[in-house]
Amino acid sequence: MVRLAAQASTVGELEAMVSMCRACERLVRWREDVATTKRRSFADQPYWGRPIAGWGDERPTVVIAGLAPAAHGGNRTGRIFTGDRSGDWLFAALYRAGLAVQPTSEHAGDGQRLIGARMIAAVRCAPPANAPTPAERDTCSAWFSRELAMVLPSAKAIVCLGKFGFDQILKALVGMGFVLPQPRPKFGHAVEVVMAGTEQYDAVTVLGCFHPSQQNTFTGRLTEPMLDAVLSRAAELGR
Numbered sequence: 629m630v631r632l633a634a635q636a637s638t639v640g641e642l643e644a645m646v647s648m649c650r651a652c653e654r655l656v657r658w659r660e661d662v663a664t665t666k667r668r669s670f671a672d673q674p675y676w677g678r679p680i681a682g683w684g685d686e687r688p689t690v691v692i693a694g695l696a697p698a699a700h701g702g703n704r705t706g707r708i709f710t711g712d713r714s715g716d717w718l719f720a721a722l723y724r725a726g727l728a729v730q731p732t733s734e735h736a737g738d739g740q741r742l743i744g745a746r747m748i749a750a751v752r753c754a755p756p757a758n759a760p761t762p763a764e765r766d767t768c769s770a771w772f773s774r775e776l777a778m779v780l781p782s783a784k785a786i787v788c789l790g791k792f793g794f795d796q797i798l799k800a801l802v803g804m805g806f807v808l809p810q811p812r813p814k815f816g817h818a819v820e821v822v823m824a825g826t827e828q829y830d831a832v833t834v835l836g837c838f839h840p841s842q843q844n845t846f847t848g849r850l851t852e853p854m855l856d857a858v859l860s861r862a863a864e865l866g867r
């Protein structure tokens with residue numbers, strides 16, 4: 629997988645390669661089963677049912693890193709964070725922060741566009757119960773790391789939605805030659821980790837952010853002002 633991902637020389641090539649991937653047997657079965665069975669409320673819609681590519685600006689100053697597409701969200705619409713409740717929260721906040729042209733993201737042809745930002749997922753296929761196995765996470769990290777390496781030359785801030793994305797970003801950055809500050813940074817909302825530059829890359833700031841899942845937004849663990857604060861900070865770093 630690492631060798632395959634390394635063959636992509638542009639973000640477009642990488643997207644095309646990712647969309648054909650069938651490396652994780654369990655996830656391929658699940659994403660395709662969901663796309664065939666469908667949720668009743670979407671029964672009249674075609675489902676994407678394939679891996680989700682990164683989406684947004686190809687030279688972003690702000691990168692948004694999530695876990696994986698939702699079964700009836702990105703796995704249905706074909707666009708990351710599009711068509712589910714988490715995405716509703718996230719896109720509204722991106723719009724308020726000046727990082728998206730409209731406050732909603734409902735389907736791939738809705739005119740939504742990110743401004744100086746790009747979304748990537750640590751795992752590209754929808755996993756059962758939103759929980760990829762460690763082996764699936766590690767297999768997909770080849771795509772994740774390759775895309776990160778492509779966008780890092782322009783990136784100033786990386787917003788990690790949830791601990792999973794935070795840990796995967798730090799791991800990928802270390803794999804690219806960055807040195808972790810000590811003591812090892814712990815995930816938390818609005819945590820900022822400045823990763824000093826390397827010979828190849830400039831410094832980049834990693835920001836922790838609670839995931840805008842219903843589990844967090846319904847319980848008040850994540851509020852709109854909290855999400856706005858992190859995305860505004862990322863936008864400020866990106867300027």
Ligand code: SF4
Nearest residue numbers: 649651652752753768
């Ligand atoms: S999760 Fe990643 S590595 Fe696994 S099948 Fe999907 S795209 Fe391929």
